[in-house]
Amino acid sequence: MSVPRASSQTQSTPRPSSFRFTSRTWVYMALTVGSVVTAFPFVWMLLTSLKTYSDVFQPGILPANPTLENYAHVLEKTGYVRWFLNSVGVAAATTVSVLFFDSLVGYTLAKMKFPGKEIIFVIILSTVMIPTEMLVIPWYVSALKLGIADSYFAIALPGLISAFGVFLMRGFFEGIPDELFDAARMDGMGEFGLFTRIGLPLVKPALAALGIFTFLGNYNAYLWPLIIIQSANMRTLPVGIALFSGESGAQWQLIMAASSLAVIPVLLVFTVFQRQIIEGVVLTGVKG
Amino acid sequence: MTQSPRAKRSGLTLAGRQAVWAYVFLITPLLFFLLVRIYPAFESLRLSFLDYRSPLTVNPFIGLENFQEMTQDATLHRALLNTLLYAVIGVPAQLVLGLGVAMLLQGINKYKGIYRAIYFAPYITPIVASAWVWQWLLNKNFGPVNALLEQFGIPAQPFLGSPDQALVSAAALVIWQQLGFQIVLFLAGLEGIPRVYYEAASLDGVTTWTRFRYITLPLLNATVVFSVVIATNGFLQLFAQVANLNPTDQGGPLDSTLTVALYIYRMAFQSSKMGYAAAITVLLFAIILLFTVFQLRVLRRRVEY
Amino acid sequence: MRKRFIVAIASLTAALAVAAAQSQKTQVVYWQYQFDSKVNLVNDLIAEFNKANPDIEVKQETFPYDSYIAKVKSSLGAGQGPDVANLFYGWLPDWVGSNLLQPLPASFPAKQLEERVGSLVKASKINGQYYAVPTAVRVLAVFYNKDLFKAAGITSVPKTWTEMEADAKKIQKSDNGKVSVAGWAVQPEGQDHHLFREVLSRQWGGKPYTTDFKKIAYNSLAGLEAFKWYTGLIERGAATRGLDLFPGSGNAYRDSFISGRAGMIVDGSFAISAIRNGAKFNWGVFELPVREAGGLRANFGSYWVHGLTPNAKGAKLEASTKWLKFLTSDDVQRRWLKAIGELPANTVLAAAPELRKDPIYGPFIASIPFARATFFVDEAGQRKALSDALNSVWLTKTDPAKALESAASGEQKLLTDFFKR
Known part of the structure; x- marks a missing residue:
């Protein structure tokens, strides 16, 4: 696959110097064994999604009567498409908000001088440690008071700014030498300009990484969406998939088909953009 | 502006x-x-200071009674111990495996993308699906893992069905699921190490271990801190994976996989003891806070050299 | 800025919606958990009802089963959610205690309920009042795999527990410490905790609770004998834990039966459709055995109910009551059975001859007259107390007497706490 972005020198040339194992074959073998173990449950999910309801109960991994019926059922007879769009929409909006606010806060805490900086950082960081279970009920009550329950905004609200992301972005901005900003400041650039024009471009890859993890976290969120969603057309994917398991048993073949449908687009995105994602966590800006 | x-x-x-x-x-x-x-x-x-059932009931102030009840609650103590065990088993395992696989991935240049995608796949698989497959894999009588053990003459193990093995089996699911995230973190950390260090080392002809111990590890410290903090936080708030491994007897068998977060949910929504549940969240918050401060202190100090 | 904008839009929309609804129709919000055939039937019923009552608009909302209670509690607690809700009778004491339900209006007289539904309904009388109308009744029976019975040379279904155990032993096969076919798949947290409480403890000469349900009584000598017999099934090679046979938690015993890995299971009438759709072998149903021929017949009866929440006030209450009346009418109950397969909570309907003769429904119907319902104050907690005790005998080799005692004291604490309030 071709990756549009540059910085291919880290990728295309092997890095024999970083680690030289006695034989590269061993490395491949170890990775292959590991990936078989890792992929096994994943493959099982895909295979189960091709089974009929009664074949799910039969021994054997391979489907005896492979069928795409489950996919047809999920796509046509359930609100899957709507759930998917809801999930993607909410996750995308959340991601945009997180990327903007988290990098802004991270930048401010790393690169600007002002009284109370440490305290503010500790306050923000400490919110990471509040268990979600502690917050769900008050959130719900407030959402109702504001009249926003059962809206996309309410589903997204708790995740719109992430303290983890702040922690992460602060780290990246700290890695950028102050001189870069000081020089621009001397040239008369404003503070917001420093952030958008100097800071952001340098942490672009970090944004890619934060972006994908934020997206995934919200795409898979269950507890809060479940509580706040009332009407059927607001359901997100995980809430929708939960409908397949009921009191008298679960429709595993449908759960697996719906799960596979949920995973595949994300996995494709990861495969295409993995280099950017991984480099995102590396501080390209300070390499030189 | x-x-x-x-x-x-x-x-x-x-x-x-x-x-x-x-x-x-x-x-x-x-x-x-x-x-x-x-x-x-x-x-x-x-x-947490109220005998709180629901917003529709009269919920009297009871002072510290909920906190006193916590000291007597054997199930809560079990959940606390379990949660700690999850972290003690899971965090180092995630760290070692994540770093190990990342280093292996660094050592190859072909099919790198495919391998990465495979290792990342569990991270994005809906937990309800992976938990079910996990139960199937580890089933006592029909699971492939026991079939494999049998080949080596090892008797069938109950895994998730045994109070002694269930916690480790559940932790393994979490480790497997989170591995992709850890690998990405460490791949990035490794990429961030300037190559000149390794080049200098290879001129000096030092061993792989020396290189790992004196170059890779110290320079990865920031990544390690981040990874440990995230993983610990994740394990201390563990909920969905365990709940899905046994939806009817959540935290079972015999509460052997019960976590604090799961217990909070059980108290609040199944037993209508919201006040008590709130008191436990306060305790959980205190524990997480303590852990994080401690980790940041200890691990940060090592970044200095 | 953007946030405020969205909030404004959202509240404006909500206000408009409320205004629109108020000017035209009374809206009734109806909640149940997701169960395809029920949801479809209720949609049909709603269409009919709305047509017949142009001034009322019923709206159905459904949620995943596993989180239905959490959803109801959080919504009603915040003054939102359903006007009419579907719930398990075992949740009633907790819901009533949390003010999530209001007493049934006078148009549902207690006497009429008791006549229509039979003695089972008494388990849902709280503080001398009824808070919900039973709709579907469930009782237990044994599902068996006819092919496995044949292969084991068993020609007739067992009538006593001793016979059932003997048959289970004939079916169960294991090699190398692994069970390849289970005689009887057991699962305490499935239906088996009910089996012990309401069936075994009585048939062994004890009883599960004192008549006012305030005290545990199954920890008697007779109860212990029953407990020992049931827990010993695994060691005696007649039974296997459902969870050791199939993944999927609470339904593992049933799923293992469907997969052909178990010869028998004790299950409720609600399992019929899952087994019918999944099983690829000949299967049948027989009535729960008795301890010795001609001995005491016992069964556990449970039911789903419909109740009115505190949200239903004024015009809403009137409309909700109308909807509830319609939902529990004889005609709808008949359709309920046809479309969903749940037995009607109606002694007259359930006694219909064509039902009693049905080979699948028959054994269930026959058990309704003597079935008893446990009065649950905390259904999940009480289930757990007993299923943990049963599991501890199997998994940690706890002495049965000790295990039963710990179940009794654990459950007693829940009862005491409840009655103290």
């Missing part, structure tokens, strides 16, 4: 201006954290 050069020259004004801008940047996020995280947390703290 731009300031006049004249204003900039005056040091005090510059600092003052910067501070003002900083507060402007921070005001929305701070309000957000205050309203969405901190205020509700205090709301929970308030509930």
